[in-house]
Amino acid sequence: MFKALYSDSITLHLITDDNLSQVYDLFQGFPDSKPMLEEMFQHYIPKYEKGRQVNYGFYSMLADQLAGMSLLSIDSWQERSGSTGADVFEHMRGRGVTPRSKPHLFYVAFELLELNRVATGCLISNQSSKRSIEKTVGFQFEGISRESGINEQGEFEDEYIYSILRRDWLNLYDKSQVQIIA
Numbered sequence: 001m002f003k004a005l006y007s008d009s010i011t012l013h014l015i016t017d018d019n020l021s022q023v024y025d026l027f028q029g030f031p032d033s034k035p036m037l038e039e040m041f042q043h044y045i046p047k048y049e050k051g052r053q054v055n056y057g058f059y060s061m062l063a064d065q066l067a068g069m070s071l072l073s074i075d076s077w078q079e080r081s082g083s084t085g086a087d088v089f090e091h092m093r094g095r096g097v098t099p100r101s102k103p104h105l106f107y108v109a110f111e112l113l114e115l116n117r118v119a120t121g122c123l124i125s126n127q128s129s130k131r132s133i134e135k136t137v138g139f140q141f142e143g144i145s146r147e148s149g150i151n152e153q154g155e156f157e158d159e160y161i162y163s164i165l166r167r168d169w170l171n172l173y174d175k176s177q178v179q180i181i182a
Contacts, residue, residue, distance in 0.1 A: 004181035005104040012058035080116040138164040
């Protein structure tokens with residue numbers, strides 16, 4: 001496998017069972033460390049189903065600064081589909097970390113795991129995430145999923161849904177721009 005992926009001054013480091021304690025230490029000392037660590041343990045640690053990994057969590061570095069986390073989840077191996085997500089430290093927001101991390105995730109999804117489709121979404125009230133998704137080359141708006149998410153007030157909320165297909169990625173991205181760090 002690989003330890004990290006690099007492109008466009010962003011390095012995504014794979015979170016593994018072996019490095020989890022070091023990653024935990026790395027995330028200490030920020031005003032929003034507690035909610036970020038809660039997200040990490042809920043969504044970003046490795047998960048397996050039927051002996052296959054279905055959750056690939058990464059911590060992201062913008063140059064030498066810890067920026068947040070990115071996620072690739074396998075929704076169905078049979079249908080070769082996955083989804084992405086991200087959480088960024090508050091002080092690192094607005095720097096394009098999430099859209100600039102997508103080529104890394106797309107490389108893993110389409111080149112290494114041979115998926116056909118990767119989706120993402122955001123709550124309708126989350127305009128900053130919507131803007132970030134729309135900056136990501138290749139994501140196409142598919143529609144609105146009614147009351148499929150829960151907002152910070154604990155209420156159901158509609159979500160915008162976007163996706164990219166492997167054939168889109170092949171036409172839009174240069175896979176040689178992503179460097180694998182073993």
